[in-house]
Each structure stands twice: as structure tokens, then as C-alpha cells.
Amino acid sequence: MPAASDLTPSAENYLKVVWGLGEWSSEPVTAGLLADRLGLRVSTVSDGVRKLTERGLLDHAPYGAIRLTEAGRTVAVSMVRRHRVIETFLVEMLGYGWDEVHEEADVLEHAVSDRLVERLHEVLGRPARDPHGDPIPSASGALDPPAAVALADAAAGGDVTVVRVSDDDPARLRDFAARGLVPGAVVHVPEDGPGDEVRVLLGGPGGPALALDPAAARAVWVQPA
Structure with a gap:
């Protein structure tokens, strides 16, 4: 070899x-x-x-x-x-x-x-x-x-922990860091919202809301909190 x-x-x-x-x-x-x-x-x-x-x-x-x-x-x-x-x-x-x-x-x-x-x-x-x-x-x-799924595929109604973020797009990484969407962060996935946009609550229910487009939601991988 x-x-x-x-x-x-x-x-x-x-x-x-x-x-x-x-x-x-x-x-x-x-x-x-x-x-x-x-x-x-x-x-x-x-x-x-x-x-x-x-x-x-x-x-x-x-x-x-x-x-x-x-x-x-x-x-x-x-x-x-x-x-x-x-x-x-x-x-x-x-x-x-x-x-x-x-x-x-x-x-x-x-x-x-x-x-x-x-x-x-x-x-x-x-x-x-x-x-x-x-x-x-x-x-x-x-x-x-990790046994993880893309945030876009996470079941609605529960809390998940971010375990991995794709490094394909530096600008997106900077945006995620500014918003606190990094490995270890806990987010709550509310019930499905309108359209393709994925809305999550940073830190769990009651936390600040983040809206992610489909590409961004597929760049974040999560597992149950």
C-alpha cells in the first residue's frame, strides 16, 4: 500500500x-x-x-x-x-x-x-x-x-444539543458564532413554522429565537439534549 x-x-x-x-x-x-x-x-x-x-x-x-x-x-x-x-x-x-x-x-x-x-x-x-x-x-x-441528524431533520417540540457545524462556509461560521450556535449549545425546536425556514430557540424554551434558511439548518448537526 x-x-x-x-x-x-x-x-x-x-x-x-x-x-x-x-x-x-x-x-x-x-x-x-x-x-x-x-x-x-x-x-x-x-x-x-x-x-x-x-x-x-x-x-x-x-x-x-x-x-x-x-x-x-x-x-x-x-x-x-x-x-x-x-x-x-x-x-x-x-x-x-x-x-x-x-x-x-x-x-x-x-x-x-x-x-x-x-x-x-x-x-x-x-x-x-x-x-x-x-x-x-x-x-x-x-x-x-456522534449519532446526530441535521437540524433541519430534528423532531419538533424538543430540545437538542449542537454537536457539529459544517465548516464549508466561513461567513456562515462567523454568523453562527455571533449568534451562539456552536457545538455544545442547546436549542429548542418549536412546532413546524411556515415555509422552509427553520426556527429554533437558543438555550431552550423561552430563549432568543433564531431563524435559519434551509442550507444553514442542514449545516448544523444535533442530538437529543
Whole structure:
């Protein structure tokens, strides 16, 4: 199996993104979806997928879904661990905002060694989650994802705790932070309101009301309080 150090940053990104697209979604990973996430042309992605398939890191039949092989998953999860430990270090030790760390970690994850990542994780107290609530894989690749659903799918009438917020949109992260919608926050989901807008009460019944558009409500993941 190729070690992560034998792969180019581009190849590492392909594997990490394929894994990430399936972490919180059951939607099949296609070349178009992968191209959209990587910001590349579909033809470029198709060629990259072909090369990684030939190396035994991806499994892709023509017109079928793109899947990681076991070897590909090992590399992908190692990159995810690096990324999330680095994000946590930047926030906890260097004072970065949670909206500032994704791109920094995208660069640094290719330059650090597993040994350095392990030391960073140790210095941080071995956290199980990154600043956005995403689980940090162990050094052996084990994961402990929360049993969570998107806020848009949460049952009305109860209290839920925010356990994870998507880091795809820095502006949305800043908005959420300003409004207190962060991991650990408790919100009450009232009975369904009009239209697609999701309305919640921060802190429980009687708390300040927040109105979220559908995309924002799907960027927040919760579990029963």
C-alpha cells in the first residue's frame, strides 16, 4: 500500500475529499460531485480518479460511484486526522477563529509528519472533536462519530444539543458564532413554522429565537439534549 508520503498533495486531497463526502451523506460520490468540491474540471478529476484506481486506492467502475478501497481509506483517514488536529491546535493554542482554520489546515496537513501530529494531539489533551465538532480519528484510524441528524431533520417540540457545524462556509461560521450556535449549545425546536425556514430557540424554551434558511439548518448537526 502506498504511504501518504508516497503520494502527491493532489492525490491526498482526492482521497480525503472522497472520504469526507461520505462522512455525513449517503449520496454516491461521482466525478461531478468530486470536481465541484475540489474546484476542478470533471475531465481532470476523471483522470485523477483513474490513476488512483490503478494504484489500488479507489474503486470506480465506469459511470459508477467512486469508493475508497481499504488502502485508500487508510490514507484518507490519516489526512483527516492531520487536518482536524491542526485545526484544533490553531484554535486552541494560536488563537485562530474557527472560520479561519480550514484553509490553513489544508496546506499544513501535507507538510507535517504523523509524529508531529501525535505530539500536537498530546499537547492538546487528546481531544475527540475538532473546533467544528467533527470527530478526530485516532492514530489507528478509529472514529467515534456522534449519532446526530441535521437540524433541519430534528423532531419538533424538543430540545437538542449542537454537536457539529459544517465548516464549508466561513461567513456562515462567523454568523453562527455571533449568534451562539456552536457545538455544545442547546436549542429548542418549536412546532413546524411556515415555509422552509427553520426556527429554533437558543438555550431552550423561552430563549432568543433564531431563524435559519434551509442550507444553514442542514449545516448544523444535533442530538437529543
